[in-house]
Amino acid sequence: MSSPKDADRDDEGASPLAGALRSVRDSALAFTYDGDRSSQDHVSGKPQRRDLVLGDEDPRDAALTERVDTEQVEWRGKIFDVDRLRVTLPDGRPAIRDVVRHPGAVAIVALTEDGRICLVRQYRAALGRVTVEIPAGKLSPGEDPLDCASRELLEETGFRARNIAFLTTIATSAGFADELIHIYMATDLSLDHSSPDADEFINVDLVSLPEFVDAVLDGRIEDAKTVIGALICDAVSRRLAPDAETASE
Structure with a gap:
């Protein structure tokens, strides 16, 4: 017989509170690279005087690309959705990107x-x-x-x-x-x-x-x-x- 505490658990066996805490930790991780610079060890490319080259048309841009590993809808709205992307940064570290998907x-x-x-x-x-x-x-x-x-x-x-x-x-x-x-x-x-x-x-x-x-x-x-x-x-x-x-x- 399940207890009241068991009834509060989700399908994966974790409590809703634990799930919420994981979401908070994930959100904090998503902003780590904007605020915590303790492990930052790379620099921006040196400024170059050149003709205008648009995005993805410079061979160096390949080194800036983030690989999308997973994407799932976190929220659906009347006009737009919000998706959460788990990506791999150019240096191999993981990160989270929350993206608004809009029809234009x-x-x-x-x-x-x-x-x-x-x-x-x-x-x-x-x-x-x-x-x-x-x-x-x-x-x-x-x-x-x-x-x-x-x-x-x-x-x-x-x-x-x-x-x-x-x-x-x-x-x-x-x-x-x-x-x-x-x-x-x-x-x-x-x-x-x-x-x-x-x-x-x-x-x-x-x-x-x-x-x-x-x-x-x-x-x-x-x-x-x-x-x-x-x-x-x-x-x-x-x-x-x-x-x-x-x-x-």
């Missing part, structure tokens, strides 16, 4: 005919306040990012775009998440009816491009995708400026 998203820099940028105002529970951002949304499984950009722009702002062009893709938090956001520019806009998700409450602003860029450069807008969108707009406008001047002569 799109963001849209929507430019009106009179040079205004479409921005959405939305309460963000993670920050506890309203933020000002470019329209964006999560990719559905198997959805083409271009189709998603058109859908999200219409749902959040009510605008349809006759022209949508790809700008860039950003990794939002490469240190712990695999989320990629594909950023597009939308032009030749016409206003239709918005249809935000049931849990989305949004106000829409149309702001001049110079004011938008200045707000980013002054640090008054901190949302990453919005910052990138503004800087790309600024860079493109500056590159086009000499051509515009030449055409006017």
Whole structure:
């Protein structure tokens, strides 16, 4: 006959408390190499003056790679999951990486005919306040990012775009998440009816491009995708400026 204490044990014969303690120890181990430098015995590669070489295109990058030994889902959420990876570091030591698995998203820099940028105002529970951002949304499984950009722009702002062009893709938090956001520019806009998700409450602003860029450069807008969108707009406008001047002569 099993005792009450036995009833508290899990399928592997260890108590839930013991399992929790193991999880805490594992989590502490995952951060050992960030905080405890007592056994650190390697240095970074020497700085080199060179042309730009992207990741995994330098032969030396092979010596930086971590081998993933196991991966399991620790938590499933509505928008993303959290996986725990047990890896082997380049020097052979084990480590743990907790990684957010996200399906990806799109963001849209929507430019009106009179040079205004479409921005959405939305309460963000993670920050506890309203933020000002470019329209964006999560990719559905198997959805083409271009189709998603058109859908999200219409749902959040009510605008349809006759022209949508790809700008860039950003990794939002490469240190712990695999989320990629594909950023597009939308032009030749016409206003239709918005249809935000049931849990989305949004106000829409149309702001001049110079004011938008200045707000980013002054640090008054901190949302990453919005910052990138503004800087790309600024860079493109500056590159086009000499051509515009030449055409006017």
